[in-house]
Amino acid sequence: MESISIALILLVAVVASSIVVRLSPVALPIPLVQIALGAALAGLTGSGVMLEPDIFFLLFLPPLLFLDGWRIPKERLFKDRTTILELALGLVIVTVLGMGLFIHWLIPAMPLTVAFALAAIISPTDPIAVSAIAAKVPVPSRLMHILEGESLLNDASGLVCMRFAVAATLSGSFSLSSAFGAFLWLALGGIVVGVVLTWTVTQAKDYVSHKLGEESGSQILISLLIPFGAYLVAEHLGCSGILAAVAAGVTMSYAEQRGRATPLTRVRRTAVWDMLQFTLNGVIFVLLGEQLPRIVSGAAQVVRETGHDETVWLIAYVGAISLGLAVLRLTWVWVSLRFTMFRVSIAGKNFRRPHWKLIIAISLAGVRGAITLAGILTLPLALDDGTPFPARDLAIFLAVGVIIVSLIAASIGLPPLLRNLELPPEPGHQQQEDEARIAAAQAAIRAIENVQHELAEGRPDVDLYAQAGARLMDIYRQRIEGRSKSGQEADQLKAIQAIDRQLRLAAVRAERDALFRLSRQGRLPDDLARRLVREVDLAETRWSA
Template sequence: MILLLAVVVSGAISRMLPVALPTPLVQIALGFVVGLAGHWRVTLDPELFMLLFLPPLLFLDGWRIPKDALFKDLSTVVELALGLVLLTVVGMGFLIHWMIPAMPLAVAFALAAVISPTDPIAVSAIAARVPIPKRMMHILEGESLLNDASGLVCLRFAIAAALTGTFSATGAALSFVWMAGAGILVGVALTLVVTRAKAWVSRRFGEETGSQILISVLIPFGAYLIAEHVHASGILAAVAAGVTMSFAEISRQALAVTRMRRNSVWDTIQFAANGIIFVLLGEQLPEILSGLDQTVEMTGHTSPWWLALYVVAIMAGLAALRFTWVWVSLRITLLRRAPSGKTGTRPPWRLVAAMSFAGVRGAITLAGVLTLPLTMGDGTPFPGRELAVFLATGVILTSLVMASLGLPLLLRGLTMPPEPSQQAEEDMARVAAAEAAIRAVERVQHALAEGRDDADVYAAVGARIMDGYRERIESRAADGDLRNEARASERIERDLRLAAVQAERDQIARIARDRGIGSELANKLMRELDLLEVRYK
C-alpha cells in the first residue's frame, strides 16, 4: 500500500514542481525516504521481482508497439539489441577490470552485462515533457524489448565463469540460440493456443468480459514461467507473446466493451508497475549506501569519491561505445538506402547524441545485479558483489539524470527526416468501411421492413444513417480544396459536438444532484456521453 501511495504522490509532485523533473526521479527520491524507515523497506528478491513486474510490462510493450514501424527498422533494432550489447559486455568488462583490478574479470563482465540493457520505461517518462520523434522512439522501444534477453544471457555465462573458472564460447553461443529461439517459440505458441481456445469458447457459449481480461493478464506470466522451466528466455517469451497477441486479436475480435475495459485495466497495471519499480529502486539505496565503507575498502582506496569517479568513467565508456555504434549503424543504413551512384548523407550529430543519451538504464539493471550470488561454490563471499551493486545503482541514477538534462536540449528544434504520410491509407480504410456499412444497413433495412406496414419508417431511418456514411465517403474521396474544406468541416463539427456533450454532461450531473434521476440511470447516461467524447477527441 505504501508503494502504491508513493506512486500516486510522485505523479502529483512531478506536476507541481516548477522545473521539468521526470517522474522516475521523483519516485526514486520517495522510495529513498521510505527506505530510511527500515520496518517499511521491502527486501527485494530479484527472481520474484522479475516474475511480478517484467512479464506484464514487456508483454504490453510488445502488444502495443507499432509492428510496421518495428519491422521497418528491424535491422537497426537488432544491431543495437545484439551487436551493441556484446560490444558493451566485452569493452566495458575489460575497462572495469582495468580500472578496478580487485574485481575479477568474470565479475567485471557480469557487471558489464547488467548495465548493457536499456530501459524504455524511463525514456518514455523523460520524453513525456519533451516528446521524442516517433521513429526514434520506436527504435528505442524495439531495442529495449530485445536487449534485455541478450544482456541477461551474457550475465548468466559471466556468473557461471566466475563460479567455475571456465568459459566456452561455443557452449555460450549454442545456449544463446536455444534460449532465444525456445523463448520466442513458447511465447508465440502459448498465445496462439490460448487466444484460439477462448475465441472458440466465446463463439459457442458467449463472451464474459472479466474472464477475457483476466486471460490477457495471465498470458505473459504463463509464457515467462514455461520458458524459464525449459531454461529458455522468459523475457523473450513475454515479448513474443505480446507481439503475437496483437496479430491474434485482429482475426479473433473481442467485444467492444471487453476491449475498452481491458485497455483501462492494462493502463492501470502499466502505471502502477512502472511506478513501483522506481520506488523499489529508491528503497534499496539506504541499504546500498550503508555498506559504503566496505565497498570503498575493496577498491584499495579510502575516499568514497573514488566510487563516484568509477561511475563517471563507466558512464563515459558506455556513452562512447553507444555513440560510436549508433553513428556507424546509421551511417551504414544511409549508405545502404542511398540511390545508386550516390554516397548518402552523414547522420546528424545531434540525432546520434540523442540516441546515445536515450540509453537509460533501469529495472533490468537493478534486478540483474541483485541476482549475483552471495557466495562462491566453496562458501566464500562472491568477490566484488557489493561494489558491483553500488556501481550498477550509480549508473542507473546517473543515466536518468543525464537523460533528463541532455535529451530536452538535444531534441529541441531537431529536424527529423519526414515520416511518410499515412493519410492515404486512412482515407482508403475509412471509405471501404463506410461502403461496407452502407451495404449492411441496406441489407438489414430490407430484411426488417419486409412484410410490414410501416416499411417507410425503416427506409427513412436507413437513409438517414446511410447519408452520414456517404458524406464520409465524399469527404475522403474528394481532391484538393474540396478535401481541405471537408476536413475543416469535420473539425468544426467535432468542436461543436464536444461542446454539446459537455453541456449534456453538466445538465445530467445537475439533475442527479437534485435527485431528479437515480444514480444508476445517471451513470448509464454519463457512460454514453463518455463514449461520444472519446469518439470525437
Template sequence: METVTLVLTLLFAVVVSGILARLLPLPIPRPLVQIALGAAVGLVADWRVTLDPEIFFLLFLPPLLFLDGWRIPREDLFKDRSTILELALGLVVFTVLGMGFFINWMIPAMPLAVAFALAAVVSPTDPIAVSAIAQRTPVPKRMMHILEGESLLNDASGLVCLRFAVAAALTGAFSLGEAAINFLWVAIGGIAVGIALTWLVGWAKSIVTRYVGEESGSQILISLLIPFGAYLIAEHLHCSGILATVAAGLTMGFVEARGNALAVTRIRRTAVWDMIQFTANGVIFVLLGEQLPTILADAADTVRLTGHHEPWWLGVYVIAINSGLAALRFAWVWLSFRLTLFRRPEDRERPNWRIIGAMSFAGVRGAITLAGVLTLPLAMVDGSPFPARDLAIFLAMGVIILSLIAASIGLPLMMRSLEMPPEPTGEAEVDAARVAAAEAAIGEIERTQHRLANGKRDPDTYVNVASRLMDLYRDRIDHQIAEPEQKDVHRRDEKIERELRLAALKAEREEISRRVRNRQLGSEAARKLIRELDLFETRLAG
C-alpha cells in the same frame, strides 16, 4: 499488516510523484522524482524491502513488457528490424566485451568474470525508463520506435551474457560453443513459447465466445494472465521469459487485428492496462529509491574493495562506467546506422551527429539492471563470499541514476532546434481507411435492411431509416468526418436505426481489420479508428 501498509505507502508515493513531476519548474522526469521519494521513504520509515529478483521479475516485467510489445506499431518495428537487431544483440555483446575489460582494468579488485557480469547487467536499456524520458522530451516517432524495439529485445541478450559470466565466475570455465547453443535455445524457445501460447489462447477464446458469448471481465483477466503464463512456461523450459513475454505482446497485436472482441471489452481493457502500466512503472522506481539507503550504508565497506579509502572514488567509477557506456553506444549507433539505416533509398539524407548523440543519451538503464545485478549469487561453490558483489550492486545503482540524469539533460539539448527529416504522417492511409469503412458500412446497411424488413408489415420504415443512415455515411465520405452525425429520430424508428448502425459499425471494424492484415493501414492508426468506433458503439448501447 506491515506489508499492507508498505504497499499502500508505495502506491501513495507513486501518486505524489506524478503531482510533483508536474509541479516542479524544471522538466525532471517522473522516474527521478519517484527514486527520490523512494529514498525518502527508506530513510524516514524503518522499512526495508528485500527484493527477491525472481519475484521482482515475475511481478513487474511480464505485464509491462507484454503491453509494450502489444502496443508498439508492428510495421515500424519490422521496417527497422535490422537496426533494432544490431542494437539489441550486437551492441549488447560489444558492450559486455568492451566494458568488461574496461571495468576490470579500472578496478583490479573486481575479477574479470565479475566485471563481465556487471557489464552484462548495465548493457540492456530499459523500456520503462526510455518511455518515461520520452514523455517529457519530444522524440521523433521513428527514433522512439527504434529505441522501444531495442529495449524490448536486448534484455534477453544481456541476461544471457550475465548467466554465462556468473557461471564462469563460479566454475572458472567458459565454453563459447555451449554459450552460443544455449543462447539460441533461450532466444528461439522463448519467442516460440510466447507466440504459441498467445495464438492458442486467442483460438480457444474465439471458440468459447462463439458458443457462450463474451464476458468483458473474463476477457480482461485473460489478457492479464497471458504475459505471466508465457513468462512462467518459458522459464520452466529454461528459455527467456522476457522474450516470451515480448513475443506474446507482439502476437497479441496480430490476434486482436481480427477485431473479435466487443467494443465495451476493448474500452474497459484499455483503462485497466493503462492503470497497471502507470502503477507498476511507478512502484519499480520507488522501490529503486527505497534500496538506496541500504546500498549507501555499505559504501564505506564497499570502497575498501577498490583499494581506496575515500568514498568519492565510487562516484568516479560510476561516472567512468557511464562515460564508457555512452562512448561504446555512440560508436555502435554510428556504425549501425551507417551500415543499415542510411543505405536504403528512402533514407539517403543522413542526419547529423546530434541524432546519433540523442540515440546514445537515450540508452537509459532501469529496473532490469537492478534486478539483474541482484541475481548475483551470495557465495561461491566453496562457500566463500562472491567477490565484489556489493561493489557491483552499488555501481549498477549509480549507473541507473546517472543515466536517467544524463538523459534528462542531454536529450533536450540534443533535440533542441534540430530539424528532423520529414516523417510520413499516414493521413492518406487513415483517410482511405475511413472511406473504405464507410463504403463497407453502406453495403452492410443495405443488406441488413433487406434482411430485417423481410416479412414485416411496414418495410417502408426500414427503407427510410436505412436511406437516412446511408446518406449520413455518404456525407461522411464527402467531408471526411470521423463518424456520421447523430440526427433526431422518431422513437418508433430508434430500434431499427440502432440495429442498422450496429451492423454498419461491425462492417467498418471488419474493413479496418482487413486493411491492417493486408498492410494497407498501420496498427497505430487502426487502433485509433477502432477506438472511435468503440466509443460510438458504447454510446448506442447506453
C-alpha cells in the same frame, strides 16, 4: 500485515510522483522523482524492504516485456530492422565485452564474470524514461519507434547475456561452445514457448467465448496471466522466460488482429494494462530509491576491501562507467550511420545525412531504467557453496548509479538537442488513413442496407426503416466524401469537421453534467446513472481521439 502496508505505501509514492511531475514547471523525469521519494521513505521509516531476487524478477519483468512486445508497431519494427538490430544486438554484444573488460580493469576486486554480468544488465535501454524526459519536447516518431524496437530486443539479449555471466560465476567455469548451444536453446526454446502458449490460450479463449459468450473480467485476467505462464513454462523447460514473455506479447498482437474480443473488453483491458504498466514501472523506481541507502552502504564496504577508504571512489566508478557507456554508444551510432550510408550508396539511392544533433540525441537516449534495475536486483545472494555472491552490493550500486546518471544526462541534454531539430522527412500515413476510413464507411453502408432490408421485410412500416437507414448512411457518405476530396475543398471540409468535433464535445460534456446533476438530486438510480455516464464517456473518448 506489514507486507500489505509496504505495498500500499509504495503505491501511494507512485501516485505522489505523478503529481509532483505534473506540478513541476520544468520537465522532471518521473523515474528520478520516484527514486527520490523511495529514498525519502527509507529515511523516514529507517527500515528496508527485503527483496527476493527470483520473486522480484517474476513479478515485474514478464508483464512489462509482454506489453512492450504487444504494443510495439510491427511495421515500423520491420522497416527499421537493420538499425534496430545493430543497436539491440550488435551494441549489446560490444557493450558486454568492452564494458565487462573495462569494469574488471577499473575494479580488479570485482570478478571478471561479475563484471560481464554488470555490463550485460546495463546494456538494455528504456524508451519509457526517454518519453518521460522529453514530455515537453516532442520526440520524432521514427526515433521513438527505433528506441522502442531497440529496447524490446536488447532487454532480451542483455538479460540473456547476464544469465550466462551469472551462471559462469556460480559454476566457476565458462565454455564458449557450450554457451553457444545453450544460447540457441534458450533463445529458440523461449520464443517457441511464448508463441505456442499464447496462440493456444487465445484459440481456447475464443472458442469458449464463442460457445458461452464473452465475459470481460475473465478475458482481461487471461491477458494478465499469459506473460507469467509463458515465463514459468519456459523457465521450467530450461529456456529463456524473458524471450518467452516478449514472444508472447508479439504473438498476442497478431492474435488480437482477428478482432474476436468485444469492444467493451478491449476498452477495459487497455485501461487495466495502462494502469499496470504505470504501477510496475513506478514501484520499481520507488523500490530502487528505498534500497539506495543499503546499497550505498554495502558498496562502500566493498570499496574499502579494494584498499580505498574514501567512498568518493563510488562516484568515480559510476562516472567512469557512465562515460564509457556514452562513448561506446556514440561511437557505435556513428559507425552504424556510416555503414548505412555506404549500404545506401551501393544501392544507388539518395541518403540525407542526419544532423549531428540527431546522432548525439540517439546516443543520449540510451537511458537505463526499469529493466536494468529489475535485472540487477536478481543477482543471487550466494554462490552454490553458500558463500556470498562476490561484489553483489557494488554491482547493484554501480547499475543504480548508471541509471541515475543516464536519466540526468538525458534530461539535461535531450530537450535542447531535440528543440528545433531539422529531421529527414518522414512518410505520412494520411493517405492510408483516408483509404482505411473510406473502406470502413463503405462496409458500414453495405451492412446498413442489408440489415435494413432484413428488418423491414414483411412489415407494414417499411418507410420507417428506410428513413432510419438513410439518416445513418448519410453520415457515412459524408465521411467518404470528406476523405475523397483534395485541395481547398478538402481544407474547408476539415475545418467543418473540426468545428463539428468541438460542438460534439461540448454537447457530450453537457450531457454528462446533466446526468450527474440528476443523480445528485436522487432522480436517477445509481446503476442507470453509471451506464448512461459510461456511454457519454465513450462518446467523448471517440471525439477526443
